[in-house]
Amino acid sequence: MNKNDQVLLNDMLDFSRRVQKRVNGKHFSDLAAEDYLLGDAVVRALEVVGEAANHVTTELQTRYPEIEWNSII
Numbered sequence: 001m002n003k004n005d006q007v008l009l010n011d012m013l014d015f016s017r018r019v020q021k022r023v024n025g026k027h028f029s030d031l032a033a034e035d036y037l038l039g040d041a042v043v044r045a046l047e048v049v050g051e052a053a054n055h056v057t058t059e060l061q062t063r064y065p066e067i068e069w070n071s072i073i
Contacts, residue, residue: 005060008052012072015045015052 001009019042026038053072061069 001060002057005056008056011052012049015048019045019049 022038022042022045050073053069056069061067
């Protein structure tokens with residue numbers, strides 16, 4: 001695995017964990033209706049995950065076909 005892929009995967013993991021931590025115990029309505037800051041933070045973190053996945057090399061994506069890369073992107 002090249003160094004850039006490793007950095008991208010670490011970003012994906014880090015931001016996924018941030019989302020999980022922020023939404024733990026919350027409902028979708030919390031994100032949409034009352035807590036705009038939380039909703040915006042979650043959306044931004046998911047954008048980072050998708051953008052990182054979009055830049056992972058084709059070689060790595062091919063090596064792990066069980067990961068739904070297009071869905072993440």
